[in-house]
Amino acid sequence: MTSPFFSIVIPTYNRSNLFPLAVRSLLAQTFEDFEVVVSDNCSTDDTPQVAREFSDRRIKYVRTPQHYVIADSWEYARRQAIGKFVIMLSDDDAFVDRALHRFAEAATRFDADFVFSAIAQYRDQSFPGEEKNTVECPGCSWTSRIVGADEFVRPLYQFRPKFDMHPSAFAFSRSIADFVQARTGRFFWTNGVEFSAWPMTAVLGRNTVFVDEPLNILGRTAKSWGSNMGLANPGKARIQAFIDDIDHTRKYAPLKNFSTCNLMAEGMLTAKNLFPEEFAKYQFDEAAYLLATRGELLRRSSMGVDVSAEMSDLLQFATKHHPSLLAALNRNDEPSAARILIQGLRTVGGNLGGRSLKRRLQAFHLSHKLQNGTQHTRFWAAGDDFGFNDILGCAEFLGGHVRRMSREPREVASQTVPPEHKPHERTASLL
Numbered sequence: 001m002t003s004p005f006f007s008i009v010i011p012t013y014n015r016s017n018l019f020p021l022a023v024r025s026l027l028a029q030t031f032e033d034f035e036v037v038v039s040d041n042c043s044t045d046d047t048p049q050v051a052r053e054f055s056d057r058r059i060k061y062v063r064t065p066q067h068y069v070i071a072d073s074w075e076y077a078r079r080q081a082i083g084k085f086v087i088m089l090s091d092d093d094a095f096v097d098r099a100l101h102r103f104a105e106a107a108t109r110f111d112a113d114f115v116f117s118a119i120a121q122y123r124d125q126s127f128p129g130e131e132k133n134t135v136e137c138p139g140c141s142w143t144s145r146i147v148g149a150d151e152f153v154r155p156l157y158q159f160r161p162k163f164d165m166h167p168s169a170f171a172f173s174r175s176i177a178d179f180v181q182a183r184t185g186r187f188f189w190t191n192g193v194e195f196s197a198w199p200m201t202a203v204l205g206r207n208t209v210f211v212d213e214p215l216n217i218l219g220r221t222a223k224s225w226g227s228n229m230g231l232a233n234p235g236k237a238r239i240q241a242f243i244d245d246i247d248h249t250r251k252y253a254p255l256k257n258f259s260t261c262n263l264m265a266e267g268m269l270t271a272k273n274l275f276p277e278e279f280a281k282y283q284f285d286e287a288a289y290l291l292a293t294r295g296e297l298l299r300r301s302s303m304g305v306d307v308s309a310e311m312s313d314l315l316q317f318a319t320k321h322h323p324s325l326l327a328a329l330n331r332n333d334e335p336s337a338a339r340i341l342i343q344g345l346r347t348v349g350g351n352l353g354g355r356s357l358k359r360r361l362q363a364f365h366l367s368h369k370l371q372n373g374t375q376h377t378r379f380w381a382a383g384d385d386f387g388f389n390d391i392l393g394c395a396e397f398l399g400g401h402v403r404r405m406s407r408e409p410r411e412v413a414s415q416t417v418p419p420e421h422k423p424h425e426r427t428a429s430l431l
Contacts, residue, residue: 004058005104006034006171007083011073012091013041015223016050025094025217025395027056031101034058039077042067074188078177085115085171088193092219093168094122094391096399098406099215103171106144106209113173113205114198117215119164122394126222133383135394141212142405152202153279156195157268159261159288167194169216172201179204184274192260195267196274203271203278213402219391254286254317257310259300261293287325290318294329370401 008026012019019038026036038051040063051061062080064073078086085107089095099117106115120137123129147163155162177187180200189196202208252269253262265284272279293314297307318325363385381397388394 007081019091112207114208116170120214139377192263
């Protein structure tokens with residue numbers, strides 16, 4: 001059986017209203033050499049029926065033998081892939097139509113094992129906040145370049161990540177995943193799957209390439225982990241439901257909370273312990289980890305979430321291991337970056353409250369810039385102003401922006417398959 005260039009794997013659970021949009025964004029791709037694996041983590045809704053409604057031969061549906069925690073679900077899903085490169089697309093995310101073409105082009109041109117792109121964020125109609133049906137697009141250089149392992153990994157271990165780590169925007173060679181599995185037993189190890197898998201891939205792989213274009217759209221919905229655990233307060237019961245669905249075992253993270261910072265810590269420390277020689281030069285900055293955790297907990301507190309237990313755990317650990325940080329950790333003010341982020345979200349939410357004359361003028365000027373290909377900086381756009389109502393419409397809107405702005409060759413590559421990908425010399429003997 002001939003392996004496709006890409007396997008796009010979509011782990012899903014009780015989101016029959018979301019994953020079809022992700023699949024449809026793939027069927028709109030200009031690059032056609034791929035398979036889609038919809039991996040159902042024992043959903044109790046109509047996911048099986050909805051998945052089987054797709055008639056495209058490139059789409060296959062699989063179901064886990066039982067309901068797994070996140071890392072186990074992703075590992076099961078990944079092992080169903082047969083493509084040369086694998087992309088783990090979250091079921092509430094989407095791609096612009098040139099995404100796979102640009103990924104394949106970058107992987108081939110730079111002889112890479114690891115390719116990732118910039119990310120736009122779309123808040124859908126169900127988003128539990130005021131910014132419904134809006135998209136945030138980052139400022140981009142519209143170029144591709146090799147990123148060294150040090151540039152990718154070191155800032156992450158210092159809790160100053162240089163790149164957005166969201167899994168959907170990354171394509172990794174199956175040979176690297178197989179190598180990690182052969183050495184350690186599996187590829188995805190932790191709840192924050194990306195924080196162990198991506199550093200390992202960057203360190204072990206041949207080349208890592210960053211395509212600085214918004215090819216992936218991160219969906220923020222009422223069912224999304226990021227929306228509920230970082231951007232809004234859905235209530236105690238809803239938060240607990242998310243926590244109940246992850247592995248509660250911590251092997252390496254110093255704290256025991258369920259913050260993003262702790263997901264990062266557990267993932268990064270897992271990678272170091274699995275490959276101690278390869279990660280020896282990357283020191284985990286525990287002080288930065290504690291300060292970042294404080295910032296995250298204060299942001300959650302500002303939204304009305306009770307974080308008293310988590311803050312107590314943080315202070316007890318610092319008292320024992322980092323007493324010099326206690327003064328900083330006991331301050332009640334929000335870190336400046338967090339304060340700016342929250343104020344920015346509030347400002348955007350206020351501006352989106354109605355179609356004022358000012359907002360219509362802003363939309364007109366943005367539309368002019370986008371149409372003329374002069375918009376290089378970060379921007380916000382509301383679907384009501386630009387004619388989209390879901391993530392697929394948003395993908396079409398951003399796809400036009402990508403086509404206008406990309407400096408790379410623009411010819412459609414739907415029938416052009418890059419040459420056979422050769423495994424890294426470190427993994428070749430195992431494959």
